[in-house]
Amino acid sequence: xxxxxxxxxxxxxxxxxxxxxxxxxxxxxxxxPLDILKECNDGxxxxxKLFEAEEYFLSELIMSGEILKGVMKExxxxxxxxxxxxxxxxxxxxxxxxxxxxxxxxxxxxxxLKGTGxxxxxxxxxxxxxxxxxxxxxxxxxxxxxSALLNFTFPQMKAxxxxxxxxxxxxxxxxxxxxxxxxxxxxxxxxxxxxxxDAAAGVKICKEIYGTK
Amino acid sequence: xxxxxxxxxxxxxxxxxxxxxLEPVDRIPIAVGSNYFAEVxxxxxxxxxxxxxxxxxxxxxxxxxxxxxxxxLRNNRIYAPMLDAVGCRTYKLPGRxxxxxxxxxxxxxxxxxxxxxxxxxxxxxxxMMDRWLPRVLGELSQENTAxxxxxxxxxxxxxxMMGEVMKNRAxxxxxxxxxxxxxxxxxxxxxxxxxxxxxxxxGILLDLYRHADKVQEACDVLVDEMVxxxxxxxxxxxxxxxFVPTHKACFLSPKQFEQFYWPSFxxxxxxxxxxxxxxxxxxxxxxxxxxxxxLELPKGKVLCDIDTQxxxxxxxxxxxxxxxxxxxxxxxxxxxxxxxxxxxxxKMLCETVxxxxxxxxxxxxxxxxxxxxxxxxxMIDAVIEYGTYDTSIKPTPKDNSQSGIKVIEPKMxxxxxxxxxxxxxxxGDEDLIRSSWEMFEKMGYAWVWQWxx
Numbered sequence: 001x002x003x004x005x006x007x008x009x010x011x012x013x014x015x016x017x018x019x020x021x022x023x024x025x026x027x028x029x030x031x032x033p034l035d036i037l038k039e040c041n042d043g044x045x046x047x048x049k050l051f052e053a054e055e056y057f058l059s060e061l062i063m064s065g066e067i068l069k070g071v072m073k074e075x076x077x078x079x080x081x082x083x084x085x086x087x088x089x090x091x092x093x094x095x096x097x098x099x100x101x102x103x104x105x106x107x108x109x110x111x112x113l114k115g116t117g118x119x120x121x122x123x124x125x126x127x128x129x130x131x132x133x134x135x136x137x138x139x140x141x142x143x144x145x146x147s148a149l150l151n152f153t154f155p156q157m158k159a160x161x162x163x164x165x166x167x168x169x170x171x172x173x174x175x176x177x178x179x180x181x182x183x184x185x186x187x188x189x190x191x192x193x194x195x196x197x198d199a200a201a202g203v204k205i206c207k208e209i210y211g212t213k
Numbered sequence: 214x215x216x217x218x219x220x221x222x223x224x225x226x227x228x229x230x231x232x233x234x235l236e237p238v239d240r241i242p243i244a245v246g247s248n249y250f251a252e253v254x255x256x257x258x259x260x261x262x263x264x265x266x267x268x269x270x271x272x273x274x275x276x277x278x279x280x281x282x283x284x285x286l287r288n289n290r291i292y293a294p295m296l297d298a299v300g301c302r303t304y305k306l307p308g309r310x311x312x313x314x315x316x317x318x319x320x321x322x323x324x325x326x327x328x329x330x331x332x333x334x335x336x337x338x339x340x341m342m343d344r345w346l347p348r349v350l351g352e353l354s355q356e357n358t359a360x361x362x363x364x365x366x367x368x369x370x371x372x373x374m375m376g377e378v379m380k381n382r383a384x385x386x387x388x389x390x391x392x393x394x395x396x397x398x399x400x401x402x403x404x405x406x407x408x409x410x411x412x413x414x415x416g417i418l419l420d421l422y423r424h425a426d427k428v429q430e431a432c433d434v435l436v437d438e439m440v441x442x443x444x445x446x447x448x449x450x451x452x453x454x455x456f457v458p459t460h461k462a463c464f465l466s467p468k469q470f471e472q473f474y475w476p477s478f479x480x481x482x483x484x485x486x487x488x489x490x491x492x493x494x495x496x497x498x499x500x501x502x503x504x505x506x507x508l509e510l511p512k513g514k515v516l517c518d519i520d521t522q523x524x525x526x527x528x529x530x531x532x533x534x535x536x537x538x539x540x541x542x543x544x545x546x547x548x549x550x551x552x553x554x555x556x557x558x559x560k561m562l563c564e565t566v567x568x569x570x571x572x573x574x575x576x577x578x579x580x581x582x583x584x585x586x587x588x589x590x591x592m593i594d595a596v597i598e599y600g601t602y603d604t605s606i607k608p609t610p611k612d613n614s615q616s617g618i619k620v621i622e623p624k625m626x627x628x629x630x631x632x633x634x635x636x637x638x639x640x641g642d643e644d645l646i647r648s649s650w651e652m653f654e655k656m657g658y659a660w661v662w663q664w665x666x
Contacts, residue, residue: 014422057466059418066419099315101305104414104464150316151544151581180498180522185549 004042011043012050014063016070023071033078040071041115048115052200058104061111088119090210091141093132095123096179097156102149105179108199109145116203118210129156129163136169143209144175145202146192151181157190165191174209178202214388222391225284226452227608229393233454233491233537234513235571239608241563241600242284243593244539244573246395246456246493246518249316250547250584251276251286259316259582260308263293266378270385277390279586282593285395288382291317295371299364300351301664303410316582324348325411327420330427333411334434338626341661349410349664372660396456396493398447399666400485402478403435404428406665408461417461421469432477438662440484441624445659447490451613454493454516455485458578458666463498463522470503479509486514489617495578499523507532521545521577529566539573541566542592547576547584552591559595567600574600625654 007026010018019040026036047064050056092113096106103125113120121139123131132144144164146157157177164170177187178196187195196202214222228242252262255272262269273286293306305311305318324345325333333340347353352364386392401409407428408417420428447455462474482492492515496504499522507515512535519528519540528538541562546555562574574596580589629647633639639646 016422057469058464059421059466059469062415062418063422099312101318101320150318151548152316152583154545154548154583181544183543183545185545189549 004046005039007036007039008043008046011040011064011067012046014060014067016063016067019067020070020074023074027074027078033075037071037075037079040068044068044115048112048203051112052203058108061108065111089117089212090143090206091119091121091139092143092145092206093121093123093135093139093141094145094147095127095132096125096147096149097153097160098126098128099156100148100150100153101125102179103147105149105199106145106147109147109178109196109202112199112203113206116207118203118206129160132160133163133167133169136164136173137167140172142173143206144173145196145206146175146177146190148177148179148181154181154186154189157186157192161191174205176202176205214391218388218391220391222387222393223610224608225391226393226610229284229395230452230491230611231608232570232573233493233516234611235535235537236513237606238570238602239604239606240602241567241570241596242573243282243596244285244395245283245575245580246287246495246539247579248276248287249582250580250589252290253314253582254279254586258308258313260293260306260313263291263306263317264308266292266382270382273382273386274390277386277392280589280593281390282597284393286386286392287395288379288386292371292375292378295368295375298367298371299353302349302351303664319409321409321413323413323416325407325416327412327416327424330424330431334427334430337434337438338658338661345411346661346664369657369660372656394448394453397453398443398445398455399663400439400443400446400455400457400481401665402457402459402462402474403432403439403481404462404474404477405458405460406435406439407431410665414461414464418464421473425473428473429476432473433480436477436480436484437624439481440488440621442659442662442665443481443485443490444488444621445623445655446663447485449614451489451616452610454491456493456495457482458495459497459500462496462500462503465503467502471506475503475506479506482510482515484619484621486511487617487619488621489613489615491516494518496520496523497578501527504528504532507536510536513537516573518575518578523577525562525566525572529572533566533571537571537573538566539575540577541572541574542576544576544579544581547581547588547592550588552587555588555591556595559592560599563596563599570602623651623655624658625651626658627654629654 007022010022023036044064047056051061094106096103110120110122121135123135146160161175175192176194176196177190177192182195184195194205196205228238229244231238232242252272255275257268257272296304303320305320307313307315307317347356353361355361383394408414443455462470465474485492494515495518497520501523507517516537516539519525519538521543525541559574566572629650632650
């Protein structure tokens with residue numbers, strides 16, 4: 001936390017007004033937009049850590065995302081196209097499986113993954129098995145995350161794993177399942193590689209897979 | 214009801230009520246609140262269950278015959294034609310928006326803007342009627358059109374039909390099978406009213422930072438609305454607990470919970486308990502950081518369902534001496550495990566958390582749709598084998614009909630006194646006119662608020 005700048009700290013404290021006024025000052029002072037963004041992202045990284053430590057909860061994640069959105073509104077017009085291409089820790093495909101339209105849990109994971117530097121391909125909710133297969137082909141991602149809230153979607157999770165197998169892509173990807181009703185037995189039933197008991201665990205598994213511990 | 218049926222009804226109800234009150238029972242009641250499995254046990258599609266009351270009843274009859282050991286069976290659920298009549302946007306339904314064999318699902322959206330807190334605080338009913346209903350009920354969205362007015366008429370008629378269907382089915386289960394209800398009537402924690410169908414989760418969490426005072430004020434205003442809804446839909450004989458699902462507490466930090474969620478929720482429950490009722494609360498998600506607050510309510514008045522994400526052992530230790538708990542079996546065990554594993558698990562629960570009573574062994578707030586019948590059978594057999602305490606205890610129901618220290622007057626938009634003044638008095642028996650006027654006022658009032666669930 002000590003390495004954070006005043007702006008980074010204001011992000012961690014979720015002090016919306018202070019963040020916006022600091023960003024404005026910095027822009028007016030002619031600081032590079034990319035440097036300003038980095039200060040903010042360092043704050044976001046810290047928020048992810050506090051979430052993992054169960055000191056921060058969902059509202060802090062959502063509020064920080066909202067503040068960052070406000071910051072980006074100011075910075076985006078100043079950023080060049082090349083600035084927008086940031087280096088990534090790796091690509092992760094994620095979606096809520098077919099017949100389930102819940103996205104709170106999935107969105108928490110997406111926020112944390114992005115905060116950790118992963119590039120996330122979010123397929124949304126009610127995602128058919130084919131869409132996961134298609135996305136693996138298009139992006140070459142090594143990790144697929146399957147989310148569900150409802151316990152009747154276990155067969156849908158299995159269907160995704162089977163479809164990836166049938167497409168001959170099973171060796172290229174690791175499959176993680178998560179969501180309220182999941183546990184080790186569900187993992188076994190679906191044939192996935194990992195079960196993540198919460199969002200932070202999911203991010204840890206992604207780091208392991210990409211060797212970015 | 215035959216004498217035999219009456220006897221078994223009273224035994225079941227007495228057992229259930231005693232467990233909730235933390236009194237000695239002959240055995241652990243088999244008393245799930247939401248038995249999804251029962252709704253489709255006969256082979257019904259989920260669509261048939263929510264669209265065709267006859268098919269639903271058949272499913273329940275078949276279920277009761279197959280598992281006569283159960284102590285309660287729920288009947289108050291979604292009646293899809295009513296949602297269609299008004300174009301309710303908060304649910305996706307099997308057979309309509311989803312495959313016929315999938316589960317109905319709640320759809321969240323922002324139906325109240327952050328600058329509307331003062332409107333709901335100043336006049337909740339006006340907010341609901343003028344702003345919220347036309348947004349949530351699609352058929353009402355073109356305000357002041359014939360179609361919108363027709364939708365309200367249809368919605369009122371559907372409500373009466375649904376009330377009849379539900380009442381008759383409950384009576385049928387009671388009179389033919391001696392089967393009590395696990396709960397009757399419903400409400401939400403005031404914070405969940407805001408967080409579910411008004412602001413949505415994202416909206417409310419941002420409001421905690423930007424409009425904290427208004428959130429608290431709105432929660433306080435919603436206490437009496439939820440008490441009113443609960444009492445309007447509850448069992449007049451007070452035999453069954455009133456149901457409250459809790460949706461958003463699991464997303465709050467302990468500090469946020471204590472500031473925003475608990476005070477108004479507690480007040481709502483206290484008023485219902487004072488009115489002579491018990492409550493069945495689904496502690497959805499992991500309530501581990503929050504459930505200690507149930508110690509603040511009177512003992513044995515709130516049956517707390519512990520979800521699969523919660524730790525039943527921790528719950529037992531922390532609040533089990535003060536409120537009855539339900540849960541202990543992970544949902545997946547009904548779907549993926551074997552009868553032997555179920556038996557072992559139930560045995561373990563009976564020998565540990567359930568050893569001294571105060572627990573209803575159950576799934577996490579539900580029995581899943583995809584439950585294997587042999588696993589459900591194994592659960593029942595194991596509960597009876599390992600969860601019988603003392604067969605000399607003969608369960609008998611409590612007479613709660615006169616209990617309660619406070620009478621709460623029901624809410625009405627246009628009270629009789631106002632109407633009477635407009636009429637300039639009446640010439641005959643005023644009570645004859647008044648009672649029906651008030652009955653429809655109360656029904657209409659509850660109709661409006663039921664859509665928050």
